[in-house]
Amino acid sequence: MADTSRIERARQRARAAKVGIGALTALVFGVAFVGAKSHAPGHTKGKATPLGAPSSFERAVRHSVAQGGQIAPAVQPPPVATSTS
Amino acid sequence: MSIGAVERFRTMGCDVAVAGGDPAIVAAVLARWEETFSLFRPGSELSRVNRSPARVLVVSPLFVRGLEVALDMAAETSGLVDPTLCGRWREVVLSGSLLSRPPSLALDLNGVVKALAVDAAAAALDGPGFVSVGGDLAARGPVDVGLPAGGAIRVVTGGLATSGTASRGAHLVDPATRRPSESCWEQVTASGASCLDADIAAKTGFLLGERGPAWLDSRGIPGRFVGLDGEIVENDAWQNATRPAVACT
Numbered sequence: 001m002a003d004t005s006r007i008e009r010a011r012q013r014a015r016a017a018k019v020g021i022g023a024l025t026a027l028v029f030g031v032a033f034v035g036a037k038s039h040a041p042g043h044t045k046g047k048a049t050p051l052g053a054p055s056s057f058e059r060a061v062r063h064s065v066a067q068g069g070q071i072a073p074a075v076q077p078p079p080v081a082t083s084t085s
Numbered sequence: 086m087s088i089g090a091v092e093r094f095r096t097m098g099c100d101v102a103v104a105g106g107d108p109a110i111v112a113a114v115l116a117r118w119e120e121t122f123s124l125f126r127p128g129s130e131l132s133r134v135n136r137s138p139a140r141v142l143v144v145s146p147l148f149v150r151g152l153e154v155a156l157d158m159a160a161e162t163s164g165l166v167d168p169t170l171c172g173r174w175r176e177v178v179l180s181g182s183l184l185s186r187p188p189s190l191a192l193d194l195n196g197v198v199k200a201l202a203v204d205a206a207a208a209a210l211d212g213p214g215f216v217s218v219g220g221d222l223a224a225r226g227p228v229d230v231g232l233p234a235g236g237a238i239r240v241v242t243g244g245l246a247t248s249g250t251a252s253r254g255a256h257l258v259d260p261a262t263r264r265p266s267e268s269c270w271e272q273v274t275a276s277g278a279s280c281l282d283a284d285i286a287a288k289t290g291f292l293l294g295e296r297g298p299a300w301l302d303s304r305g306i307p308g309r310f311v312g313l314d315g316e317i318v319e320n321d322a323w324q325n326a327t328r329p330a331v332a333c334t
């Protein structure tokens with residue numbers, strides 16, 4: 001009787017292990033499937049965009065290209081002068 | 086804050102003044118730029134590029150840097166400052182270190198190279214000081230600077246440059262006419278966050294003629310214009326920056 005009980009418990013553990021392994025396999029497969037679907041180059045998620053910088057970024061860069069410096073009234077004889085060259 | 090003694094020498098065909106750094110280091114930085122971009126040295130990289138019959142060339146990182154800035158400036162000024170001097174700057178394409186352009190299209194980067202070299206030399210200073218090459222200046226710390234047609238200004242930080250026809254004649258090409266510019270100004274001085282910014286602002290202000298002061302004001306750039314008759318016009322940004330503060334009583 002005791003041996004039967006031990007065999008039965010062992011079978012239950014084996015069934016639980018099979019169910020667990022099966023569930024884990026299904027879970028891993030599902031995650032991998034969704035990941036592949038999302039990231040594979042053959043499956044675009046949205047409209048393709050140009051590889052260049054966005055136009056708003058280019059505009060911002062151009063507006064900041066020429067910026068004023070900081071000047072003030074002179075306070076002593078200048079050691080250097082600006083002129084065309 | 087003292088900028089120390091001013092050292093003077095000549096290079097790139099210009100008078101150079103340096104304070105706050107080793108003149109030998111500054112001279113080496115300027116020499117490197119000249120060796121790359123001089124149109125008067127047959128062995129310079131720019132001369133070799135202009136002579137090459139190839140449509141696509143591999144160029145050095147320094148050349149890429151200079152040309153990138155020149156093309157950016159051409160776009161920023163709608164072609165007023167044009168590295169091809171003939172309105173064809175859009176045909177010049179850089180992709181990494183690859184330069185593509187029609188083989189017969191010569192480049193002239195003088196419009197930006199001197200100012201870039203001045204900024205690079207100023208970056209090599211040990212501390213507060215300035216570098217001035219042929220009147221284009223980059224400052225790291227306050228420095229008083231004499232102005233064309235008299236007067237002086239203190240550059241607190243950034244750069245100061247003057248463009249015009251006073252010393253070299255009509256060397257600026259108006260891309261609208263593709264002829265030497267006939268501006269109503271003799272010299273235009275502009276302040277910029279760097280010497281490059283100041284130089285581009287001065288050139289553009291000069292080439293735009295009567296619209297120059299307003300163009301600089303719309304960008305918050307101080308500009309001072311000397312007319313062909315000697316009249317001096319300061320735009321609003323310049324006046325606001327240089328008007329002495331009135332003490333409260």
